[in-house]
Amino acid sequence: MxxxxxxxxxxxxxxxxxxxxxxxxxxxxxxxxxxxxxxxxxxxxxxxxxxxxxxxxxxxxxxxxxxxxxxxxxxxxxxxxxxxxxxxxxxxxxHSKSHYKFTPAAQVKIADLNENVLKAKYAVRGSIPMRAEQLQHQLQEDPRSLPFDKIINANIGNPQQLNQKPLSFYRQVLSLLQFPELLNSLKENPAAATSLYKADAVRRAEKLLEDIGGSVGAYSTSQGVMGIRKTVADFITRRDNNEPAYPEDIFLTAGASAAVSYLLSIFCKGEKTGVLIPIPQYPLYTATLALNNSHTLPYYLDEKSGWSTNTKEIDSVVLDAIDRNIKPSVLVVINPGNPTGAVLSEKAIAEIFEIAAKYGIVVIADEVYQENIFDEDVKFHSMKKVLRKLQQEHPGKFDEVQLASLHSTSKGVSGECGQRGGFMELTGFSHEIRQVILKLASISLCPVVTGQALVDLMVHPPQEGEESYELDQAERSHIHSELHKRANKLWETFNRLEGIQCQKPQGAMYLFPRLNLPFKAVQKAQHMEMTADEFYCKELLENTGICTVPGSGFGQVPGTYHLRTTFLAPGTEWIDLWEKFHKEFYNKYRD
Known part of the structure; x- marks a missing residue:
């Protein structure tokens, strides 16, 4: 050459x-x-x-x-x-045309894509929320073009999008982690800290930086910062009446969603695998199952008894799957419930573990709403605490149960959805399976380090006697009371409206009312090639700016219609607006 x-x-x-x-x-x-x-x-x-x-x-x-x-x-x-x-x-x-002798190939088309991805659906950001985004842009360009002046995003549990104020202690510590030079300055001149930064926020930031390794811009270990995992283990021990937890069992994650993805990716083995999902459910689970080409094995919650579980039905679902040569590998429990807001009793949890122990099924406990309890007559029971009690009372019967418990900084009174902090605790898993989970976590290198720091702040807030304690307690109490007030207001409004039935909220951030829609409305929906609840949600959005999610996106008993709404939006004027719309809708389509 x-x-x-x-x-x-x-x-x-x-x-x-x-x-x-x-x-x-x-x-x-x-x-x-x-x-x-x-x-x-x-x-x-x-x-x-x-x-x-x-x-x-x-x-x-x-x-x-x-x-x-x-x-x-x-x-x-x-x-x-x-x-x-x-x-x-x-x-x-x-550049001569004759220089290239090949015929150009066609572009990749939709038919060339992974069919499992195409099957996956996530209603929380589905057609109604997408339409809400279009209307939001329209309002920005022409504020007078619609019969409302803003979009109220009641479709998703995203508190700070709806003006929930971040907790001051969280943001003080995070800002110091992001700018260590400021932390050093405050340490040298403590008097300057009192106006903007409480002394305990400075101390916590200093400790976290030491645990993290000096900078939140560096990768942590894939399982998460050890010092933060120790703080999480201490929190679980206190929560569960001194039942010990260990940092080796804790995985810090990018929100609870990452933990769900890890677990279902590991325990789903294609078409021969099934996962028991409560219906109605959070669409993350069915979407992830679609990605893994595995079966959803639905078990229906009983609406009439406050969305409680029916273990006889769960048992029959398991047996039916086995008859169809499908292995039920995982049972998902969402407690408090999303979208129902129901809180499971200790007895109901024990019955679920009986099925898990009987058939060798892994249990995923989605407990991200454990701080959101509004009914004074109910109490949150962690599934791990109930499992340990069963193991003590019935030696040998529940020793092989495998449980993964999830929590997140996105919910509770934290509302830090965009920071992507969360953790899972593994109970009863072998060392070999833990290593597989760690390998999967390692592929993503590490969860967001500031998200890990937020987990530390969530599970160990300022304590009595510390400088930030009183303000932190006041902020938490205000957020909780406002959520409780709006939840009751919305529930009361629904139950006095014609054609709506709603269970009283016990926890979480949502209501899941049942819609008994007029036949003409159902016919109109069919003509528009929509489900009836999707049609109702679309009309609600187009007339009021209130964005919700049809119950069909969460699953429901065939022949019934629901919707999910949060009660996070500030004020109660939007609830009054909804009431006015519903009356007009019903009169328009009345049979």
Whole structure:
């Protein structure tokens, strides 16, 4: 192969070939757009034959030269007269239509994509929320173009989007973690800290930076910062009446959603695997099952008894799956419930563990709403605490149960959805399975480090006697009382409206009312190729700006219609607006 390399006013031609050139006679072709001096010298390096001009040569738009000459590998040669030949410069050849001889391939089409991804659905950000985004843009361009002046995002549990104020202690510590120079300045001048930063926030930031390794911009270990995992283990121990927890069992995660993805990816083995999901359910689970090409095994919650579980039905679902040669590998429990807001009793949890122990099914306890309890007559019971009690009272019966418990900084009174903090605790899993989970976590390198820090702040808030305690307690109490007030207001409104029935909220952030829609409304929905609850949600959005999610996106008993709404939006005017819309809707489509 010959390669031409110009050097300002000189040029080299290099022959690169295999083996020795000493005894080889070669023919070479040199093409250049430059006028070359008539004399050249040839010298050899290992496997290279180099020809250089003795003299400078002019650079300019000259005809191409083709020089052909036989030579031996070591001779000095005189170049013969150049043979001139007109041809296109090489760069023009590259753009010539005739240069490329292939036929261009078609673009990737939807049919070429992973069909499991195409099957996955996530109603919380489905067609109604997408329409809400379009209307939001319309309002920005023309504020008077719609019968309302803002979108109320009641479709998703996203508190700070709806003006819930972040907890001051959280943000003080986070800001110091992000800007350690400020932390150092405050340590040197403690008096300057009192106006903006409480002393305990400075101390916590200092400890967290030490645990993290000096910077939140660096990767942590894939399982999460050990110091933070110790804080989580201490929290679980206190919560569960001193039933011990260990940092080795804790995995810090990017929200609870990452933990769900890890677990279902590991325990789902394609079409021969099934996962028991409560209906109605949070759509993350069915979407993740679709991605893993595994079966949803639905068990229906009993609406009439406050969305309670029916273990006889769960048992029959398991047996039916086994008859169909599908292995029930995982049973999901969401407590407090999303979207129902129901809180499970200790007895109901014990009955679920009986099924898990009987059939060898892994239990995922989604407990991200454990701080959101509004009914004074109910209490949150962690599934781990109930499992340990069963193991103590019935030796040998529940020892093999495997439980993964999830929590998140997105809910409770924290509301830090965008920070992506969470954790899972593994109970009863072998070392080998833990290593597989760690391997999967390692693929993502590590969860967001500031999210890990928020987990630390969530499970260990300011304590009595510390500088931030009173303000932190006041902020938490205000958030909780406002949520409770709006939850009751919305529940009372629904239950006095014609065609709506709603269970009283016990916890979480949602209501899941049942819609008994007029037949004409159902017909209209069918004509528009929608489910009836989707049609209702669309009309509600288009007329009031209130964005909700149809119950069909969460699953429901066939022939029934529901919707999910949060009660996070501030104030109660939007609830009054909803009441007005519903009355007009019912009158319009009344049978």
């Amino acid at each position: 010959l390669a031409a390399r110009p050097y300002s006013t000189k040029m080299s031609v290099v022959y690169r070939g295999g083996g020795s050139l000493n005894s080889t006679t070669k023919r070479f072709f040199l093409t250049t757009s430059q006028k070359m001096a008539p004399s050249v010298i040839l010298r050899q390096q290992p496997n290279d034959l180099i020809i250089q001009p003795y003299q400078h040569f002019d650079i300019g738009p000259k005809p191409s030269l083709i020089i052909s000459r036989k030579f031996s590998a070591s001779e000095n040669i005189k170049m013969p007269h150049a043979v001139k030949r007109q041809r296109k410069p090489a760069k023009d050849q590259l």
